[in-house]
Amino acid sequence: MENLRIIESFRDVETTEEHHGHTYSVWRALTIAILGSLCGLENVSKIHQWSTSEQVRKFLKENFAIYSVPSYVWLLELLKLIKPESLSERFTMWVSTILPESIKDLTISFDGKTFRSTGNMREYENPLHILSAHFAEIGLTVSQKTVDVKSNEIPAMRELLKLIDVKGCMVVADALHCQTETAKTVINEGGDYLLSVKDNQKTLKQDIESCIQDAELRKSMDTTTKVENNGGRIEKRTAFSTTDIEWLETRKLWMNMASIGAIRNIFTDSDGKTTEEWHYYISSRPLSADELLKYARNEWSIESMHWLLDVHFREDYSRVRDTNANQNLNIIRKAALNSIRNFKNITKSKRAFSKIMFECLLNCNALLPILNVN
Numbered sequence: 001m002e003n004l005r006i007i008e009s010f011r012d013v014e015t016t017e018e019h020h021g022h023t024y025s026v027w028r029a030l031t032i033a034i035l036g037s038l039c040g041l042e043n044v045s046k047i048h049q050w051s052t053s054e055q056v057r058k059f060l061k062e063n064f065a066i067y068s069v070p071s072y073v074w075l076l077e078l079l080k081l082i083k084p085e086s087l088s089e090r091f092t093m094w095v096s097t098i099l100p101e102s103i104k105d106l107t108i109s110f111d112g113k114t115f116r117s118t119g120n121m122r123e124y125e126n127p128l129h130i131l132s133a134h135f136a137e138i139g140l141t142v143s144q145k146t147v148d149v150k151s152n153e154i155p156a157m158r159e160l161l162k163l164i165d166v167k168g169c170m171v172v173a174d175a176l177h178c179q180t181e182t183a184k185t186v187i188n189e190g191g192d193y194l195l196s197v198k199d200n201q202k203t204l205k206q207d208i209e210s211c212i213q214d215a216e217l218r219k220s221m222d223t224t225t226k227v228e229n230n231g232g233r234i235e236k237r238t239a240f241s242t243t244d245i246e247w248l249e250t251r252k253l254w255m256n257m258a259s260i261g262a263i264r265n266i267f268t269d270s271d272g273k274t275t276e277e278w279h280y281y282i283s284s285r286p287l288s289a290d291e292l293l294k295y296a297r298n299e300w301s302i303e304s305m306h307w308l309l310d311v312h313f314r315e316d317y318s319r320v321r322d323t324n325a326n327q328n329l330n331i332i333r334k335a336a337l338n339s340i341r342n343f344k345n346i347t348k349s350k351r352a353f354s355k356i357m358f359e360c361l362l363n364c365n366a367l368l369p370i371l372n373v374n
Contacts, residue, residue, distance in 0.1 A: 006339055006371060007031050007064070009094035014086035016324065019078075024070045029078035030332070031064055037336035038367055040357030042313045044079065044320070044329070048072040050361070059364035076325065084146065084327035091331050092143045092163060098342050100138065104168030107136040107298035108191070110160070110177060112153050113306045115326060116316040128326055131156045132334070133164055136172075136301035139341040141334045146327055153177070158185045166191035170285070172299040175200055178282070184255045187284060192256075194287070194295045197280040204250045208280045211248075212240055212262040220244070221261075224289040234268040239289040239296075256284040261292045308337055308353060343370045 011027050019026055036047030050056055051069045060066035070078065100106075115128040131153045132144040143164050145156045157177050167190035173182070175198035186193040197205045211217055218240055225238040241261035251257045265277045281292065309315045313333050320326050340356055343349065349356075360366045 005097060006094055006335060007034065009097075010034075010087065010090050013090055014083045015081040016083055017081065019081055024068070024074060024078065026078050026081055028064070028066050029070060029075050030082065031066065032060070032069065032075065033079060033329070033332050034335055035060075035364075035367060037313070037333050038339060038357065038370060039361040040312050040354065041361070043318070044076050044325075045072060048075050056364055059367075063368070076320075076322075079328050080322045080325045082324065082328050084324055084331065087328055087331050088144055091335060094335070095140060095142045095338060096165070098338070099135070099140070099142075102168075103135070103165065105170070106138070106168075107170045107172055107295055107301070108142070108164070108166055109134045109136050109299050109302040110157050110171070110173040111299075111302045111306070112147070113309070113315075115318055117318050118326065128323065129153075130327070130330055131160065132302060132305070133160050134302040134305055136298035138345055139301070139304070140338050141302075141305055144331065144334070154179060154182065158182055161185050161189050161191075170194055170295050170298075172295055174299070178204075180253050180255075183257075183284070187255045192284045194281055194283045194285075194292075194299075196296075196299075197282055204282070205280055207248055207250060208260050208262070208282070209278075211242075211260070212278075212280065222289040224293060226293060232270040236266040236268075237293060238264045238266075239293045240264075241287050241289045241292045243286040254282060254284075257282055258286045259283050259292075261287060261289070263293065263296055305334070305337060309333055312353065312357065339370050343373045346373050 010030050013026065013030065015026055032051050033047055036050050039050065041047045041050055051060065057069065110131065110133050112129055112131040118128040126148050128146065130144050130146050132141050134141045143160050145160055147153055147156045153176060157173065158181065161171070166186065169191045171186045171191045172194045175196045178195040178197050178201050183193050183195065197208060199205060221240045221242045223238065223240050225236065227234065227236045239261060241259055243259045245251050245257065245260055248260065261281045261283070263279045266274055268274045279296070281296065287295070315330065318326060320329065340353055
């Protein structure tokens with residue numbers, strides 16, 4: 001059996017209760033779930049059906065020493081047994097082995113995602129909500145943490161910042177995380193921050209807005225404009241940035257604040273109707289307008305991961321009523337997406353995720369290059 005790093009990384013995952021694997025081991029159940037997810041299978045039922053086919057049974061036996069497949073009910077029960085915190089810890093450790101040698105100047109985006117279906121399940125007092133950290137430029141999710149409600153993202157982000165290596169990176173997050181303590185945590189962990197400013201920091205926003213909206217003051221700022229045509233919808237983004245912030249009294253509350261800026265988005269639809277949005281930012285780096293546009297755009301990269309979870313795995317339609325199982329499946333799916341992204345990055349493949357997953361579904365041996373890529 002080959003040493004497949006992603007599979008081996010989860011071998012000693014902890015369980016919520018003692019389990020000796022007399023009937024079937026948790027690790028083998030986890031292996032089947034990861035492999036099935038790499039094939040794009042959206043739920044445990046489909047993963048189980050796939051794993052019982054003659055071709056897959058032979059593949060599991062030859063490559064993973066898995067000689068029998070548990071029933072669907074037992075497979076789900078084993079996934080419920082896994083401690084999500086333990087699985088997440090091992091996930092983060094595994095990701096650290098596939099990151100580039102230097103992560104300096106990469107962008108780490110933080111954002112939360114709610115399992116919409118769990119909002120209607122009596123087993124959940126609140127909908128399941130998971131905060132994730134994502135390397136924008138290389139498309140890899142590095143860690144995640146489950147929170148009870150969206151407001152609890154604030155302390156959860158600070159905890160994640162202490163768990164992952166952010167040295168030399170730019171940490172970007174939406175206005176919810178525009179908190180002085182969060183900015184301080186980023187700096188103390190060796191990173192820089194770019195935070196969106198909205199009404200939860202009312203005085204700061206008003207000060208930046210009054211400066212940016214002054215036409216004369218804008219003339220002295222660094223400025224750049226980019227235009228994109230997205231399916232007939234034209235988006236014009238103009239960034240303004242300045243390091244002249246000595247006048248800003250509130251800057252003293254934000255550790256290492258070095259620049260402020262704004263991005264004006266003008267959208268023109270196919271009918272010629274236009275809408276305008278302004279977004280305001282603070283950063284611990286003296287950003288140029290080009291850099292502000294780049295890092296602000298990178299903030300949204302995590303949405304592509306959330307989109308993949310919804311489109312390929314239909315996560316918003318999950319009918320699993322066990323909290324542990326839902327959290328573990330979320331981590332397993334991210335591990336599958338990371339594996340494919342890493343494979344695409346290293347091989348320079350332009351193939352879509354869906355095509356790679358479908359090939360794996362049709363031919364189990366297509367999984368091995370993805371699992372073994374160096």
